[in-house]
Amino acid sequence: MTENVDKTWMNLRKFEEKYILGIYTFLEFAKKNSVSWNGYYKCPCMDCGNMLYQNEEDIIYHLKNFGITKTYTVWDQHGEVTNIPTASQLRLNMIRNIASSSHNVNPVVNFVEDAFPFNERYNANESFAEEGTHACDVDDVASKVIDAYSKLLAEMNTPLYEGCIENSLCTLLRAISLKEETGISIKAFDKYLGFQKSLLPTPNKLPKSYAEAKKILKGVGMGYEVIHACLNGCFLYYKEGDMHDQCPVCGLPRYEDVGNKVLMKNVRYFPLTPRLQHLYMSKYTADHMRWHGQRETSAHDDVLRHPADGEAWKDFDRSYPQFASDIRNVRIGLSTDGFIPFGDSATPYSLWPIVVIPYNLPPSMCMQKEFNILTM
Structure with missing residues (x-):
């Protein structure tokens, strides 16, 4: 539903009377237009950022003390509908155009899509605005993220050299994958790139070194x-x-x-929050993150197939029913173990990596190394 709501209060200071009144206006709008989870709504404060659900009292407290996210100008997380396309809509439209010339979507398109899984707030099947110049709502994504995304798209649409059917990004990813699979050193990889570059026509887009390759892919990682x-x-x-x-x-x-x-x-x-968010943002893992709450169980089945079948899990659900009521909430296991990385060949010291395991995933996935998240 779309309403003409005055949002100028969002840019005022927290102690001003108009700002305080605006909080209650927002809350009434949310109650009228969005669906709550047992009386809980997404909180748009600077601390929660529409990622956490709070009750009405806590939302008021958060907005008074932490302030509202000023870029949240379209309240689409609380039922507002707008005809202005979001950055994620424009991105999806662009990907469709790239893939329209082929029956199969280039796997590099999927790679870029997973690297920048902007929140798709609208049905992917709805019709987009006519092509042309659009006003774009970028409240769901920072400008620097869009810039990094655009650079990767440019690499994806640039041939390795004039007349080549391979694009520069695909070639770069295959080269990086080769390094990781074989375990070759950075020095050896630099020599390999230099040799390959000398065989290609000039000019070409193959990076000269591992450092240059990392610079191109810098926007893909989640940082530390x-x-x-x-x-x-x-x-x-x-x-x-x-x-x-x-x-x-x-x-x-x-x-x-x-x-x-x-x-x-x-x-x-390595911050944990963005890594867990990506598990929900990627279409390959989002459904699996709800597996623990949607699996088929039998009242007479005493087989322990997953931590969700255990008494500790069930006791936690009884102790924290609000948390347990939403199966999207993430259950994690924390583990660590020390080892001496260089044995007796150097000054001995122990290294203790801390690993987080998301137990929302099914047994076939949660213990795989791809989903063991190194945090420090």
């Missing part, structure tokens, strides 16, 4: 955060701890050279 750590591993300079210049546990300094800020040690953290 570098967190400063104590040399003895007893403290992380993270969030509130970032204010310290020495370890509050053992007293060791944070930097080798305070003037140049040379770190003693750091830890790489």
